[in-house]
Amino acid sequence: MNHFLIYPTLVPYYGASALWLAFFLTGRESYCRFGLFCLSLGFGCHSLYLIWRTLTLGMLPAAALGEALFLFAWALAAAFLFLSWRFPIKILGAMVAPLAALLVSASLILPIRPGTASPLLQSLWLAGHIILAILGNAALTLAGLGGAFYLIQERQLKKKKFGFFYRRLPSLDRLDALNFWCLNLGFPLLTAAIITGSLYAQYTLGNLWRWDPKEVLTLVAWLIYAVLLHERLAVGWRGRRAAWLAIFGLTALVVTFVGANLWFDSYHSFASFMKQP
Amino acid sequence: MNLVLVGVNHKTAPLELREKLGCLFPEPTAAYHRLKELTAIQEVLFYSTCNRVEILCVSDQADHAAQELRTFLSRHPHLPDTPGQPAINLNDSLYVWQDLEAVQHFFRVAASLDALVVGEPQILGQVKAAYRQAAEHRATGAILNRLLHKTFSVAKKVRTETGIGDHAVSVSYAAVNLGRKIFGAYTDKTVLLLGAGEMAELALEHLKGQGVGKIVVANRTLERGVKLAQRFHGEAISLQELEDQLLTADIILSSTGSPHYLLTQEQVRNAMRRRKQRPLFLIDIAVPRDLDPKINDLDNVYLYNIDDLQGVVELNWQKRRAAAVKAERLIQAEALKFMDWLATLAVFPTIIALKEKAARLSEAELKKTLAQLGNLTPQQRRALEVLLQSFTQKLLHDPIMFLKRHHHLAAQADRKRAHLELGLVRRLFNLDPETPT
Numbered sequence: 001m002n003h004f005l006i007y008p009t010l011v012p013y014y015g016a017s018a019l020w021l022a023f024f025l026t027g028r029e030s031y032c033r034f035g036l037f038c039l040s041l042g043f044g045c046h047s048l049y050l051i052w053r054t055l056t057l058g059m060l061p062a063a064a065l066g067e068a069l070f071l072f073a074w075a076l077a078a079a080f081l082f083l084s085w086r087f088p089i090k091i092l093g094a095m096v097a098p099l100a101a102l103l104v105s106a107s108l109i110l111p112i113r114p115g116t117a118s119p120l121l122q123s124l125w126l127a128g129h130i131i132l133a134i135l136g137n138a139a140l141t142l143a144g145l146g147g148a149f150y151l152i153q154e155r156q157l158k159k160k161k162f163g164f165f166y167r168r169l170p171s172l173d174r175l176d177a178l179n180f181w182c183l184n185l186g187f188p189l190l191t192a193a194i195i196t197g198s199l200y201a202q203y204t205l206g207n208l209w210r211w212d213p214k215e216v217l218t219l220v221a222w223l224i225y226a227v228l229l230h231e232r233l234a235v236g237w238r239g240r241r242a243a244w245l246a247i248f249g250l251t252a253l254v255v256t257f258v259g260a261n262l263w264f265d266s267y268h269s270f271a272s273f274m275k276q277p
Numbered sequence: 278m279n280l281v282l283v284g285v286n287h288k289t290a291p292l293e294l295r296e297k298l299g300c301l302f303p304e305p306t307a308a309y310h311r312l313k314e315l316t317a318i319q320e321v322l323f324y325s326t327c328n329r330v331e332i333l334c335v336s337d338q339a340d341h342a343a344q345e346l347r348t349f350l351s352r353h354p355h356l357p358d359t360p361g362q363p364a365i366n367l368n369d370s371l372y373v374w375q376d377l378e379a380v381q382h383f384f385r386v387a388a389s390l391d392a393l394v395v396g397e398p399q400i401l402g403q404v405k406a407a408y409r410q411a412a413e414h415r416a417t418g419a420i421l422n423r424l425l426h427k428t429f430s431v432a433k434k435v436r437t438e439t440g441i442g443d444h445a446v447s448v449s450y451a452a453v454n455l456g457r458k459i460f461g462a463y464t465d466k467t468v469l470l471l472g473a474g475e476m477a478e479l480a481l482e483h484l485k486g487q488g489v490g491k492i493v494v495a496n497r498t499l500e501r502g503v504k505l506a507q508r509f510h511g512e513a514i515s516l517q518e519l520e521d522q523l524l525t526a527d528i529i530l531s532s533t534g535s536p537h538y539l540l541t542q543e544q545v546r547n548a549m550r551r552r553k554q555r556p557l558f559l560i561d562i563a564v565p566r567d568l569d570p571k572i573n574d575l576d577n578v579y580l581y582n583i584d585d586l587q588g589v590v591e592l593n594w595q596k597r598r599a600a601a602v603k604a605e606r607l608i609q610a611e612a613l614k615f616m617d618w619l620a621t622l623a624v625f626p627t628i629i630a631l632k633e634k635a636a637r638l639s640e641a642e643l644k645k646t647l648a649q650l651g652n653l654t655p656q657q658r659r660a661l662e663v664l665l666q667s668f669t670q671k672l673l674h675d676p677i678m679f680l681k682r683h684h685h686l687a688a689q690a691d692r693k694r695a696h697l698e699l700g701l702v703r704r705l706f707n708l709d710p711e712t713p714t
Contacts (some may be wrong), residue, residue, distance in 0.1 A: 027440070028437070041397070153458065157455070157458060157459065157579055158573065158579065160581070160585050160588065160589070162592065164588070166458070167440075167443065170461070171457060171458050171459060171460060171461035172458065172459050172460075172461075172556065173459065173460050173461040173556070174461045235554075236552075236553025236554045236555070237333065237554065238554050238555075238556075238577065239554065239576060239577045240576055240577070248623065
């Protein structure tokens with residue numbers, strides 16, 4: 001991957017990371033504002049690059065791990081920017097910006113795709129499946145990060161020992177609301193991704209569900225989130241348990257995203273994307 | 278130009294003296310009228326709070342001004358002797374600061390480093406109000422205006438960069454801050470007060486200031502509870518209704534004299550289930566304790582007792598003291614910067630006098646020469662004028678640069694020498710012909 005738009009993406013992402021870390025350390029508002037500006041700039045270039053690449057390839061670039069990470073970094077930035085517009089939790093940027101920067105860097109180091117992708121991947125329907133899945137993953141990643149923050153803050157309040165993070169993290173109420181917000185956003189997206197994927201599989205491969213490792217792991221993650229959503233709405237679960245479930249769910253998603261693509265033999269793996277039918 | 282600050286504060290003067298000196302300024306118009314009459318003073322500002330009475334002024338005769346202010350303060354009718362009380366010696370209590378020290382002291386006051394409770398922010402508002410008053414009475418000028426604006430920005434810088442006011446140093450305020458980390462905002466939250474102790478009232482006052490939604494008071498004797506509830510526009514209930522109230526309250530503040538626990542873990546556990554795990558913040562400032570400490574083990578419930586809160590306060594004091602050290606350093610640097618500016622101010626009259634003298638001389642010489650030369654074309658006249666102008670400009674360039682740069686540097690190192698040098702330049706060019714050399 002090499003293109004004139006890569007550096008305009010990467011440099012602002014690193015700049016935003018530095019600014020947000022400075023904000024995290026000093027608590028100065030202006031750093032955070034510039035950080036948001038930097039991130040938006042990087043995101044703009046990121047989007048332009050993705051459009052250009054999609055047009056030249058004739059398909060969404062998601063057939064190799066590097067490409068998938070690159071796409072995921074974009075989705076993460078998108079989800080965060082959307083969130084900062086509707087529900088700003090500034091400190092989250094200190095996690096998201098470096099993560100996006102590192103993911104883009106990783107995608108530059110990882111080998112480019114070894115050959116031409118299977119023509120099965122060149123469908124608009126499948127592009128929808130990928131976009132939905134990756135945006136859902138991004139929103140649920142934010143829920144998981146928020147969960148980690150929640151646990152740190154909750155521990156300090158319970159143990160009555162106030163350390164480095166106490167002043168820097170927002171209130172429990174807000175972190176819990178973030179969990180709920182991201183769940184409301186991510187869960188429908190994940191569900192829609194599973195449905196579109198199944199329908200496409202039915203259409204092209206002849207059956208809805210193949211008990212492929214990626215499908216199974218996604219189902220596990222989906223069930224975790226379904227439980228969380230149900231308990232939140234019906235029983236009023238919140239706080240620590242919700243935060244833990246969001247973290248479990250995120251772990252399942254990471255295993256799905258990385259593991260199923262690399263470790264298991266699956267028709268969802270990057271290796272099989274290169275096979276010609 | 279010198280800055281002089283005269284005053285007393287809680288460290289140097291007892292309350293009676295501060296009260297009396299404060300009474301000198303009940304009517305700012307009269308006070309400023311009298312202050313402006315003092316001959317040695319060009320600009321003046323005074324402020325009095327419960328911890329200090331201070332006058333800050335700009336003067337070109339610093340010692341004289343200090344003396345005048347001292348007399349002004351001691352002229353208080355009740356000061357020399359109150360019957361039945363020993364005479365208060367003003368001279369022992371009064372401090373006089375000049376220039377750098379005055380600026381530093383003023384910055385320290387505004388940044389709340391000189392306060393009784395270091396870091397409490399009220400003083401800045403009081404200084405701002407005093408400045409507004411002084412400006413209304415046209416008592417301030419270029420120097421004090423600049424000093425005051427600098428002071429406000431320094432105080433703000435201290436606040437944001439050292440975080441000196443970020444940590445609550447009273448028990449009730451610490452509780453309020455903790456709640457903010459649980460709930461975010463207090464609006465639409467319900468406070469339940471158990472018992473009507475003094476500390477509880479104080480905390481309630483703070484919570485009310487945070488815009489808390491609803492207040493409920495439960496007391497053993499309903500009458501007292503009703504009274505307190507009325508004061509805070511709340512609602513009074515009896516202690517028997519406690520369990521029902523557990524379902525709606527978000528913050529419970531307990532300070533009854535009850536010898537046993539009012540709430541057990543089991544009661545709160547049941548309530549939490551019924552209130553769908555909405556968080557509950559419990560503050561127990563009673564001794565012996567009203568709330569079972571095991572309550573804190575429940576999810577989404579946060580229980581703080583008096584020792585927990587005092588621990589927080591003690592910790593915050595340590596942080597505040599550390600912040601104060603940082604703030605002192607910042608203030609020193611800023612005060613030096615201000616004095617630099619003041620020093621450059623001192624050279625401007627000399628520079629202007631130099632330029633004026635040059636202009637005057639060249640104009641006179643030009644007139645003489647033109648009379649001798651007879652008829653000249655306009656171009657020729659213009660050429661002569663330009664010649665003179667550029668010659669004087671070039672001749673004066675070095676002395677002016679010396680004044681601007683060198684004086685500025687010299688003032689940092691040695692103010693007395695800088696003053697002598699300035700005097701030398703004035704004598705060299707004979708800028709003050711009436712003073713004997």
